Amino acid sequence: MTLSLLDRTSVLPLYxxxxxxxxxxxxxGTLKAGDAVPxxxxxxxxxxxxxxTARQALKSLRDIGVxxxxxxxxxxVSANKLEKNIRQVLSFTEEMAARGLRASSKVxxxxxxxxxxxxxxxxxxxxxxxxFKLQRIRMADKSPMGIECSYIPQxxxxxxxxxxxxxxxxxxxxxxxxxxxxxxxDEVVEAALVSAQDARMLQIPRGSPVFVxxxxxxxxxxxxxxxxxxxxxxxxxxxxxxxxxxxxxxxTK
Amino acid sequence: MTLSLLDRTSVLPLYxxxxxxxxxxxxxGTLKAGDAVPxxxxxxxxxxxxxxTARQALKSLRDIGVxxxxxxxxxxVSANKLEKNIRQVLSFTEEMAARGLRASSKVxxxxxxxxxxxxxxxxxxxxxxxxFKLQRIRMADKSPMGIECSYIPQxxxxxxxxxxxxxxxxxxxxxxxxxxxxxxxDEVVEAALVSAQDARMLQIPRGSPVFVxxxxxxxxxxxxxxxxxxxxxxxxxxxxxxxxxxxxxxxTK
DNA sequence: TTGTACTAGCTGTCTATACAACTAGACGTG
DNA sequence: CACGTCTAGTTGTATAGACAGCTAGTACAA
Numbered sequence: 297m298t299l300s301l302l303d304r305t306s307v308l309p310l311y312x313x314x315x316x317x318x319x320x321x322x323x324x325g326t327l328k329a330g331d332a333v334p335x336x337x338x339x340x341x342x343x344x345x346x347x348x349t350a351r352q353a354l355k356s357l358r359d360i361g362v363x364x365x366x367x368x369x370x371x372x373v374s375a376n377k378l379e380k381n382i383r384q385v386l387s388f389t390e391e392m393a394a395r396g397l398r399a400s401s402k403v404x405x406x407x408x409x410x411x412x413x414x415x416x417x418x419x420x421x422x423x424x425x426x427x428f429k430l431q432r433i434r435m436a437d438k439s440p441m442g443i444e445c446s447y448i449p450q451x452x453x454x455x456x457x458x459x460x461x462x463x464x465x466x467x468x469x470x471x472x473x474x475x476x477x478x479x480x481x482d483e484v485v486e487a488a489l490v491s492a493q494d495a496r497m498l499q500i501p502r503g504s505p506v507f508v509x510x511x512x513x514x515x516x517x518x519x520x521x522x523x524x525x526x527x528x529x530x531x532x533x534x535x536x537x538x539x540x541x542x543x544x545x546x547x548t549k
Numbered sequence: 550m551t552l553s554l555l556d557r558t559s560v561l562p563l564y565x566x567x568x569x570x571x572x573x574x575x576x577x578g579t580l581k582a583g584d585a586v587p588x589x590x591x592x593x594x595x596x597x598x599x600x601x602t603a604r605q606a607l608k609s610l611r612d613i614g615v616x617x618x619x620x621x622x623x624x625x626v627s628a629n630k631l632e633k634n635i636r637q638v639l640s641f642t643e644e645m646a647a648r649g650l651r652a653s654s655k656v657x658x659x660x661x662x663x664x665x666x667x668x669x670x671x672x673x674x675x676x677x678x679x680x681f682k683l684q685r686i687r688m689a690d691k692s693p694m695g696i697e698c699s700y701i702p703q704x705x706x707x708x709x710x711x712x713x714x715x716x717x718x719x720x721x722x723x724x725x726x727x728x729x730x731x732x733x734x735d736e737v738v739e740a741a742l743v744s745a746q747d748a749r750m751l752q753i754p755r756g757s758p759v760f761v762x763x764x765x766x767x768x769x770x771x772x773x774x775x776x777x778x779x780x781x782x783x784x785x786x787x788x789x790x791x792x793x794x795x796x797x798x799x800x801t802k
Numbered sequence: 803t804t805g806t807a808c809t810a811g812c813t814g815t816c817t818a819t820a821c822a823a824c825t826a827g828a829c830g831t832g
Numbered sequence: 833c834a835c836g837t838c839t840a841g842t843t844g845t846a847t848a849g850a851c852a853g854c855t856a857g858t859a860c861a862a
Contacts, residue, residue, distance in 0.1 A: 375771025518628025
């Protein structure tokens, strides 16, 4: 077992360098599923760091699920793969890229509207507040994948109507121009039959199955910043995600 | 701001007691969304622990998403709710209970079969290895919710055919009798039209939309232990889940 | 053979301390 | 008013050490 040496002049923290070194070895297959990762002691001695620093590096690997720990035995590489295409908060462009497809969009409408009951409740704003409404057809490799309709409170990005280039990524614009970075989202997924109107736009037969997503995206503070309703073709689109078992003690009480 | 005192004679770690104390205050509304949580310093002084212990408690809260941190400013309560019914690895019984429904099952078949190509690949076993196959209709409040078919390698639980009471929970039996605790699962979700046969069993019209789940459940080490294929009624069943944005640095390389 | 005691090695928890990096506000100067 | 400077408070990183609790193996005794 080799451990790459640390760059003590780097701005990158030591625990992060250690984490990345181990991750490299796991990705490259030097460390295989089931193998023992070097112990905290060993890392500490070999790299000349304190045990707590080594521990922090190992903990970060465990947190993302690539290793697991058995008390009194050691830390081992898990057989869980770091999959790029597990469902997470991504822009459509990013998500299609992860699937190896080229994303594009066709804007159907882009306007301001007044918030109705449901959206106001979801976004924690007043009924009647002004929202941007952006409706797009989402295309992957030039054929339609879904219809998406986003609502965003105007006060978060007052001049969006002027500054937003519909060809660009909405998420990127919000992040770069307004500092609004969505990091968590709650989503309800339904399976349904496509409506006649949607069937035309999606170029699928009437009565085809579709996914209907209702998503509320949030920033780090938990503040809801986007309400999205979308309809995706079930013949082209599948959901791939990873479930974990949460700590029951935290939820039940 | 009050902080409940610690029990130094308890087997529960100090950081855990602190975490629970803060969690109680958040749940009870004493600490509301956006409020500042006591700083590491303050917790350390008031409870007589070291700063690193206080830090560990705060980090555990951040990890589960109930707080977030701004460097140089402090730690704050997030508006994310700890929801019971976000999608996670649960037995059917547990999941229905979280939705306020009473689960029951009807066993259609319970037998051993030889693994085919697809399942062998998913479970990392040899084609032809012996599997238990358990096919059930899942009922919620006495009406059908879905059809589920589980495959489990025989070597994990050799005498399951004899010991398993079909009225009991498969997950609980595996956990208690064989120490097989599934903690993570990868799932593919499709939307489709119900087959004629399934429509009869689910008591829904032909051509209704359904969810089709293909799930591989794993234990902590990442070893796959269960392959499940299920068909759920879309008129009664919705998916509710929480997405997060993963650290891109970890995935892209 | 069975069980007990011991040991080496591992992770889990906790302390005490230090310095770096950042935020927000107060204060003074031009 | 605008712009630095300073300071108090906060989180981030890192060190060195201590003891508890668990695992797996070894050695020894009954």
